[in-house]
Amino acid sequence: MxxxxxxxxxxxxxxxxxxxxxxxxxxxxxxxxxxxxxxxIIEADRLNHASDEFNDPETLADWQRIFQTEQTEADQLQSINVGKTKPGWMTLIPHTSTWYQDYRGVLVFKEITGNFVVTTRAEITNRDRSGAPRSQFSLGGLMVRSPRHINSRTWRPGGENYLFLSLGTANKPGEFAFEVKTTRNSDSQLKIEPLSTGVAEIRIARLGSHFLLLRRLPNSQWMVHRRYHRPDMPESLQVGFTVYTDYPSASKFSPAQQNSTVIRSGRPDLIASFEYFRIREPIVPAEFADHLFTDARSISDAELLSFLGNAIK
Incomplete structure (x- = not known):
């Protein structure tokens, strides 16, 4: 050569x-x-459009309300705004209403398909902002719900399917608590845990049919709060904020009445503010891909937190 x-x-x-x-x-x-x-970039941006930092009041138009989608004509929110009550936050003030069994309350949501991790920081007070709400079961938080294609005429009992993690006042008026609730075919199971503050970050992760509910208190680390296996949940869910207050007054009505009525005779006592709504697509490490995420024997809290805790921004 x-x-x-x-x-x-x-x-x-x-x-x-x-x-x-x-x-x-x-x-x-x-x-x-x-x-x-x-x-x-494509993977990172799949859900990025649904996030909201609440720095623009115009983004309120991007949210849906179930009283509208299910045509009940009963707006159970006394007030909803972005930045007016608390700059940089979405604030919800509900009328008397509740979520339990067939009772349906407030949900401000976006429809999300597939796996996701949604996070917010919530601040809960009574209406005079002096501490915890004084009406039983007055809380606000994150909720995921199976859509219902109904209206006030076609509504039937037994159709509620959802999960939520909220904070506020549960069964002890004037004391803060977490409430987590899973409802399947309108059968609600709830857990209450005492809380020393009305401020917390909360997170719900969906990994297929597994739902992981996490929390972080001020100056603390993320913790796995509860795990639920919900194979009944469809691919697309309503994901957003719920608020509810004054169960004793709401429960005097039948579910059908409460769901389609603005109750003005109760004792509502809740202001719920949310600093952001951040939703991401989870990235599950290969070594955990085939694990049962709701089984602590299959994957520990520490292992879940390795990719669902501080790794999520």
Missing amino acids: FETGNPGKATRIVMVLNAALAIQLFQCVSISLAQSTAVE
């Missing part, structure tokens, strides 16, 4: 070939990196 006795020329040819190979390699790496970056 090379002329005998002319090593300089051979060296130059080798150098040219090496340079050409280097250029080709650089081009291949650049294309690969560009493709990889594009994939990462």
Whole structure:
């Protein structure tokens, strides 16, 4: 290939070939990196459009309300605004209403398909902002719910399916608590846990049919609060904020009445503010991909938190 006795020329040819190979390699790496970056951006952006930092009051128009989608004509919120009550926050003040069995309360939501991790920081007070609400079961938080394609005429009992994690006052008026509730075919099961503050970050992660509910108190670390396996939940869910207050007054009505009525004779006592609504697509490490996420024997809290805790921004 090379002329005998002319090593300089051979060296130059080798150098040219090496340079050409280097250029080709650089081009291949650049294309690969560009493709990889594009994939990462696409994955990161799949749910990003649904997030809301509440720095623009106009984004209120991006949210749906179930009293509208289910055509009850009963707006159970006395007030809803972005930035007016508390700059940079969404604030909800409900009339007397509740979520329990067939009772349906307030849900301000976006429809989300597939896996997700949704996070907010909630601040809960009574109406005069002096502490915990003084009416039983006055709370606000994150909720995921199976959509119902009904209206006030076609509504039938037994159709509620949802999960939520909320904070406020539960069965002890004037004391803060967490309430978590899972409802299947209108059969509600709830858990209450005492809380020393009305401020917390809360998070719900969906991984297929598994739902992980997490919480973080001020100056604390993320904790796994509850785990639920809900294979009945459809691919697309209503995901957003719920608020409810004054169960004793609401329960004097039948579910059908309460669901389609603005109750003005009760003792509502709740202001719920949410600093942001951040929703991301979860990235499950390969070593955990085939685990049962609602079984602590299959995957520990610490292992869940390795990708559902501080890793989520």
